[in-house]
Amino acid sequence: MKRSPIVVVGTMAGLFGVMSFHTTPAKITLGSVATPTSTGSSTSSATSTTASAPTTTSPPKKRTSPPASSRSTSSPTTSAGSASSSTTPATTAPVTTTTAAPATTTTASSNLAQTVTGPSVNYYFGLLSVKVTVAGKKITNVTIASLSDGGNYRSQQIDQASIPILEQEAMQAQNANIQSVSGASYTSAGFQLSLQDALKKVGIK
Amino acid sequence: MSASHDDSSPTRLHHREEVMGTVVTFDVYNNSGISPEEFLPYLQEAVAVLHHADKVFSTWKSNSPLSQLRRGEITLGEAPPEVAQVLEMCALAKAQTKGWFDPWALAGGVDPTGYVKGWSAQLSLASLVDAPITGAIINAAGDIASFGGLDATTPFRVGITDPLSPPALNCAIELRGAVATSGIYERGDHLVNPFTGEATTRALSASVTGPDLGLCDAWATALAVGGSEILELIEHTDDYEALTINADASRQWTSRFPIIDLETSH
Numbered sequence: 001m002k003r004s005p006i007v008v009v010g011t012m013a014g015l016f017g018v019m020s021f022h023t024t025p026a027k028i029t030l031g032s033v034a035t036p037t038s039t040g041s042s043t044s045s046a047t048s049t050t051a052s053a054p055t056t057t058s059p060p061k062k063r064t065s066p067p068a069s070s071r072s073t074s075s076p077t078t079s080a081g082s083a084s085s086s087t088t089p090a091t092t093a094p095v096t097t098t099t100a101a102p103a104t105t106t107t108a109s110s111n112l113a114q115t116v117t118g119p120s121v122n123y124y125f126g127l128l129s130v131k132v133t134v135a136g137k138k139i140t141n142v143t144i145a146s147l148s149d150g151g152n153y154r155s156q157q158i159d160q161a162s163i164p165i166l167e168q169e170a171m172q173a174q175n176a177n178i179q180s181v182s183g184a185s186y187t188s189a190g191f192q193l194s195l196q197d198a199l200k201k202v203g204i205k
Numbered sequence: 206m207s208a209s210h211d212d213s214s215p216t217r218l219h220h221r222e223e224v225m226g227t228v229v230t231f232d233v234y235n236n237s238g239i240s241p242e243e244f245l246p247y248l249q250e251a252v253a254v255l256h257h258a259d260k261v262f263s264t265w266k267s268n269s270p271l272s273q274l275r276r277g278e279i280t281l282g283e284a285p286p287e288v289a290q291v292l293e294m295c296a297l298a299k300a301q302t303k304g305w306f307d308p309w310a311l312a313g314g315v316d317p318t319g320y321v322k323g324w325s326a327q328l329s330l331a332s333l334v335d336a337p338i339t340g341a342i343i344n345a346a347g348d349i350a351s352f353g354g355l356d357a358t359t360p361f362r363v364g365i366t367d368p369l370s371p372p373a374l375n376c377a378i379e380l381r382g383a384v385a386t387s388g389i390y391e392r393g394d395h396l397v398n399p400f401t402g403e404a405t406t407r408a409l410s411a412s413v414t415g416p417d418l419g420l421c422d423a424w425a426t427a428l429a430v431g432g433s434e435i436l437e438l439i440e441h442t443d444d445y446e447a448l449t450i451n452a453d454a455s456r457q458w459t460s461r462f463p464i465i466d467l468e469t470s471h
Contacts, residue, residue, distance in 0.1 A: 168347065169221075169230065171364060171372050175467075178377060179232060179355070183347040183366025184388025184410060184429075197430055199310060 112136075118198035134199075218244055222252050225259045225322060227346040229329075233338045236356045247336035251329040251343070258325035261285050264318055275314040295320050298423035301442070305427035305435055323385055323422035326350045348385040348425075350418040362465065368410035368450050375410075375450055379463040383418035387411050387429040408432060408449035414463070415445035433457070 115133040168181035216238055220231040231251065233244060261284075263269040270284045281289050295308045295317045308317045326345040330352060333341045340353025342361060354360040360379050367375035368388050378384060388410040411428035413421045428435040428447055439447040439459055446462040458464055 168344070168366070168372060171366075171374060175364065175374070177362055177467075178364045178374070179234075179361045179380075180230075180342045180344045180349055180351075181347070181364040181366060181372070181374065182344075182349050182378075182384045182386045182412060183371060184368065184386050200430065 116198045116201045118201075220248055220252075222255065224252070224255045225263070225325070225345070226265060227322075229255060229326065229346070230342075230344045232342045232344070233333065233336065234340050234353075234355050235338045239338060244336055244338070247333050251332035254329040254332060255325055258287075258321060258328070261287060262291070262317065262321045262325075264314075264316055271317075275316075291317050291321060291324060294324065294419060295423075298420055301420075302423060302427035302431075302435065303438065305431040306423040319426050320419050320423055322346070323348050323350070323383070323417075324419035327383065327418040342380075345418075348383075348418060348422055349380070350383045351380055352382075364467075365412050365448065365450075366410070369452075369454060374467060375456075376448075377465040377467055378412075378414060378448075379465060380414070381463065382414065382416040383421045384412060384414040385418060385421035385425040386413075387422075387425040408451050408457075410450040411447065412449075413439065413445060413447045420445070 113133060113135040168183060171181050172178050216234055216236045218231075218233050218239060218241060222229045222231070231248060233239065260266075261269060262271045264272060264275070266272060270279065270288055273279045274281065274284050274288065281292070292308075292315065295315075298306050298320060299308070306319070308320065309315050322345050326343045326348065327350045330341060330343050330350045333343075334352060338353070339356050340351065340361060342349060342351045342363075347366070349363060351361055360381065362377045363380045363384060364374040364377050365384075365386065367373045369375075408429065411425050413424040413428060415421050415424070424435070424439060424442075424445060424447065428439065428449065432449075436447055436449060436457060436459065439445050446459045448456060448458040448462050448464060450456050
């Protein structure tokens with residue numbers, strides 16, 4: 001554990017300049033439009049909910065897990081629906097980020113240019129989100145809308161994908177009952193996740 | 206390349222490999238002891254699989270076959286056969302997730318990156334099955350492929366990161382096969398589903414476990430974007446189980462998700 005900081009610095013230095021973002025893919029045109037079947041709303045039933053609201057507002061640090069939730073009822077999955085969702089989430093992000101203002105969707109036939117920002121993808125030391133501009137059904141631009149690590153903006157040239165792994169290894173080493181850790185990390189897949197969500201918001205995905 | 210003993214145990218080997226723009230870690234176990242020399246040939250093969258996948262599928266390297274295919278410089282038939290194989294698997298995953306996992310969302314460039322990481326880790330794992338070990342874990346940036354356990358009767362346990370406070374853990378699972386986690390952080394937790402016009406609650410973190418890591422990855426991506434509808438879908442999919450963690454710290458999981466709360470596990 002005590003060696004971690006050194007390892008992190010070394011890795012970041014090693015990666016510097018090697019990796020780079022594709023901030024501006026030259027030209028992307030939209031292809032097949034996926035049409036997920038919209039099932040009727042499964043109105044929510046009992047959700048397993050923990051009572052305690054998270055209170056941390058600072059950058060990543062150790063925190064005990066939320067209390068054990070009541071086990072979901074024997075019936076299949078509970079819908080994540082409306083029951084408990086109206087509570088305002090405690091802010092946990094180290095920094096304010098832009099999220100898409102327009103949650104509404106436009107019909108696909110519109111030719112007006114619109115810009116939507118995808119959700120911020122948590123990559124452990126901060127947040128990243130993707131901004132996409134579309135005209136009609138055509139994507140005209142894709143950029144990184146925000147990249148932050150708690151107030152200190154890092155160079156976009158630094159790929160920090162390895163930092164979560166070092167963090168995970170640290171967590172793993174701390175807990176004798178755990179052999180590995182699964183968590184979302186910032187990778188190019190995270191970029192795509194944010195992008196697909198942005199596309200969904202403008203109704204073309 | 207080297208595999209190092211874990212300080213605390215002569216029965217575990219650990220290796221970290223930088224590949225695919227990230228870090229992939231290997232942990233293998235044998236409670237009657239294992240030497241790095243013994244394991245090295247297997248590790249070399251497993252690592253080579255990952256580097257080969259990176260060479261073929263990287264969208265960051267302009268000369269990779271996938272990049273060439275995306276630019277239309279080569280046809281699918283001219284690409285290495287694994288490209289067609291992966292795209293076929295992606296098409297299956299897209300159908301299974303009812304379009305919520307969709308590498309074809311952007312034309313002019315199919316991007317199977319989200320699937321390839323899991324697929325290649327799963328393939329890499331196959332190189333280790335004949336090694337003198339009782340179990341192996343390959344962790345590709347938080348997505349895990351595994352077989353076996355700590356010994357013949359003790360399954361692996363894997364922590365699930367708390368999206369509200371990473372890298373702290375929310376819970377653990379008893380690992381059977383693979384697990385993938387995708388996450389979105391979004392302030393304000395309502396989003397309108399463009400297909401139904403309804404507000405949906407979004408999870409901060411979506412974990413999917415099952416036999417194949419490529420599919421787990423696809424499901425986790427779909428679940429992170431699609432929400433409760435996808436959770437319902439996974440409930441009715443054989444061999445795959447899922448957990449979502451929400452902004453209010455509530456959680457939902459499918460009926461057979463092997464969750465372990467850490468407070469009670471010590």
